Amino acid sequence: MEIRLTRKVRRLFLDRRAVNVVVSNLILVGAVIALGFSVLSWTYSRSSTFNTEYANLVEANSERMKEKLVFEYIFYNASENELTVYLINCGESNDVSLANVYLSNGSWLQSFSDIELRFLNGTLTESLDIGEEGYFKLSVSLVADTSYSIRIVTERGRLFDTTFIT
Amino acid sequence: MTRPLLPNKKVWKNSKGVSGIIAAIFLVLIVFFLYANVFTFILTQNTSYQEVLSEVNQRDIDRSDEKITVSNVNYTVVEDQVRVEAQVKNNGPVSVQIVTLWVVDTTIQKYGYNDTLNISMKSGDNLVFMGLNALTVTIEDSNSLDVFTSWFVTDRGNLIPLEKERGITVAHLAKGIGSLALEFYEFRYFTYESTQKLGNYPDGTIGFDVPKNEYVAFGCYLTNLDPAKQTIIIDSHSLFWQPGRPGVSEGSWFIVNVNADGTIRGTYSSISLEYGETKMLVFASQNDLGLGSFSRLRTANVVTTVATFLLLHGTIGSNAYAQNIPFVSLFYY
Numbered sequence: 001m002e003i004r005l006t007r008k009v010r011r012l013f014l015d016r017r018a019v020n021v022v023v024s025n026l027i028l029v030g031a032v033i034a035l036g037f038s039v040l041s042w043t044y045s046r047s048s049t050f051n052t053e054y055a056n057l058v059e060a061n062s063e064r065m066k067e068k069l070v071f072e073y074i075f076y077n078a079s080e081n082e083l084t085v086y087l088i089n090c091g092e093s094n095d096v097s098l099a100n101v102y103l104s105n106g107s108w109l110q111s112f113s114d115i116e117l118r119f120l121n122g123t124l125t126e127s128l129d130i131g132e133e134g135y136f137k138l139s140v141s142l143v144a145d146t147s148y149s150i151r152i153v154t155e156r157g158r159l160f161d162t163t164f165i166t
Numbered sequence: 167m168t169r170p171l172l173p174n175k176k177v178w179k180n181s182k183g184v185s186g187i188i189a190a191i192f193l194v195l196i197v198f199f200l201y202a203n204v205f206t207f208i209l210t211q212n213t214s215y216q217e218v219l220s221e222v223n224q225r226d227i228d229r230s231d232e233k234i235t236v237s238n239v240n241y242t243v244v245e246d247q248v249r250v251e252a253q254v255k256n257n258g259p260v261s262v263q264i265v266t267l268w269v270v271d272t273t274i275q276k277y278g279y280n281d282t283l284n285i286s287m288k289s290g291d292n293l294v295f296m297g298l299n300a301l302t303v304t305i306e307d308s309n310s311l312d313v314f315t316s317w318f319v320t321d322r323g324n325l326i327p328l329e330k331e332r333g334i335t336v337a338h339l340a341k342g343i344g345s346l347a348l349e350f351y352e353f354r355y356f357t358y359e360s361t362q363k364l365g366n367y368p369d370g371t372i373g374f375d376v377p378k379n380e381y382v383a384f385g386c387y388l389t390n391l392d393p394a395k396q397t398i399i400i401d402s403h404s405l406f407w408q409p410g411r412p413g414v415s416e417g418s419w420f421i422v423n424v425n426a427d428g429t430i431r432g433t434y435s436s437i438s439l440e441y442g443e444t445k446m447l448v449f450a451s452q453n454d455l456g457l458g459s460f461s462r463l464r465t466a467n468v469v470t471t472v473a474t475f476l477l478l479h480g481t482i483g484s485n486a487y488a489q490n491i492p493f494v495s496l497f498y499y
Contacts (some may be wrong), residue, residue, distance in 0.1 A: 029185050031185075033188060035189075036191075036192030040192060040199065043196050043200060047199070048203075050204060051204065051207045055211060058215050065218055070319075072266065072279075073268055088323060090320075090322055090323030092222075120279070133265075133281060133319075
């Protein structure tokens with residue numbers, strides 16, 4: 001029995017017929033497996049990147065949708081040419097910061113980008129969390145008894161508008 | 167002859183096309199993976215975005231459902247503190263959290279706010295902010311006779327205006343009973359730290375229950391509501407009088423000047439009240455300081471309720487002025 005097995009193994013190694021076909025098949029199978037795994041891993045990596053980007057996009061949109069700023073009071077100090085705008089973050093997004101403020105009265109428009117946002121106690125802050133109130137001041141000369149529009153653009157791109165009369 | 171369920175042995179033995187099969191398996195795996203990973207992920211993300219939209223919509227609905235009515239609004243000013251009295255009712259179906267009260271004095275174009283309210287109101291709740299419970303906002307140089315506008319801010323971002331409803335103006339009332347009006351809920355008494363120094367000045371103890379047989383001084387806020395808008399001067403003959411009756415000794419606390427640290431001055435200089443101005447007057451001396459020297463006075467040594475009166479004396483404009491204000495009742499305990 002043992003002798004028969006040894007003979008068979010020896011014949012397998014000594015038999016030179018069709019070796020080329022076996023080797024080429026092995027190479028082809030190996031190549032296909034290697035290529036398959038690389039494509040699979042590439043797909044995984046691409047889909048992970050896509051998922052991450054999509055998740056970030058959805059989260060950013062969600063946070064933007066949940067932002068809500070309400071104008072509590074707008075006061076214009078004519079003697080100091082200073083407009084004070086009081087806000088409350090009554091949305092469901094934290095870290096609401098202001099990117100730009102636009103002031104207009106129909107034909108005229110002025111933009112402000114360097115906004116110093118402060119809490120009601122005067123402390124400087126970058127953003128308002130949920131339920132927090134704050135204000136910013138704009139140095140601007142306005143005409144008395146005139147209607148103006150103010151637009152706030154947040155860092156996430158949400159717009160909030162109101163009008164007031166000086 | 168029955169057909170074998172498994173493919174012929176030749177299929178398994180034939181190694182040709184194996185790579186194609188493996189490639190097909192990989193292709194299926196990739197498609198399945200893409201479907202499972204990307205498609206289901208997008209589906210989950212879209213679902214969560216829809217949930218956010220629903221939350222935002224629900225919040226907007228809740229916001230529009232807030233219905234607060236404010237009635238019986240009245241404003242008084244005591245030393246730059248605007249006291250806002252109002253009755254607030256939540257008539258809406260949702261609970262409301264009031265976070266800030268804004269008050270604008272449109273007469274002097276100044277404003278103030280109180281952002282420490284945090285008043286929670288369930289549906290149907292009715293809160294009364296009167297007297298000691300009045301809401302306060304600091305506005306410098308404000309006056310009781312100024313015109314005020316005010317509003318509440320809720321945590322959902324609603325602004326609720328406080329509309330003033332006043333049947334009788336304070337000025338007309340003052341004309342009927344005298345030009346000085348008392349801030350009833352600001353009445354207070356002080357105890358002594360030493361023989362001529364008040365211990366808890368200027369806060370005192372607000373209320374109408376006073377310890378018996380105790381050296382005390384009394385403080386009350388008066389507002390000049392003279393319709394002719396004249397200045398009133400209060401002289402040293404003004405006093406806080408508690409009449410006696412059988413078993414209860416009489417007491418007279420004359421007006422005094424008090425330093426910021428609570429020290430009572432030995433002499434009295436007249437106090438003036440401009441039109442619309444509110445000041446706290448302190449009554450502490452057993453003697454009229456225009457006629458005698460300061461000495462403090464005890465309350466009656468009996469547990470009882472007593473009547474008290476403010477007897478004010480001085481000038482209004484260039485004329486003499488005197489007014490007796492039927493004052494508060496006190497309980498000695």
